[in-house]
Amino acid sequence: AQSVSQHNHHVILSEAASLELGCNYSYGGTVNLFWYVQYPGQHLQLLLKYFSGDPLVKGIKGFEAEFIKSKFSFNLRKPSVQWSDTAEYFCAVNAQGFQKLVFGTGTRLLVSP
């Protein structure tokens, strides 16, 4: 069975700081990888996704993530965060060919102005 680990539970940054959130998954086969974001009081929205091809994927709002197969990782990055990036971020994975999604425990990001 798949599992997903997000090591940072809470992150506090100042505006303009760079962001990197870690995500590692456990699964022996080929996977699809996702980052979702949940802004305060809102439902989850997709930030970006990776299925195959270029391991560096770009998403909305300046976010990007890099898939490193050898490390089973899919870390999320943003060069310069804004106050509006305050949210909870979830990494998720499913096995290719299956839609059942497994989520990590989430990282709460607080960006101070």
Place this chain on the structure above:
Amino acid sequence: NAGVTQTPKFQVLKTGQSMTLQCAQDMNHEYMSWYRQDPGMGLRLIHYSVGAGITDQGEVPNGYNVSRSTTEDFPLRLLSAAPSQTSVYFCASSPPSGGKREQYFGPGTRLTVT
């Protein structure tokens, strides 16, 4: 399109009561699922369905029932509510895609069991 809708938005139950959380989508998605979100635990899959008439258990199915009589609706039933079921419940749907399409989430139902 309304997307994924959930009702009610908030609910308070007493221990032992039963209720149904409603979920509907108007995007003709075959795959639908229910998650619960608890602090520090992320989202955990309760039940899912790959099409009308087909349902299966997720990670935390105990205490919950589902059925899928139509493509549009996927209600979640709590048979006898317990305080451990206090949580925020999200319904999601996605088109058939081998897992490559995003899931679309509803706004959630915040349930408190006293």
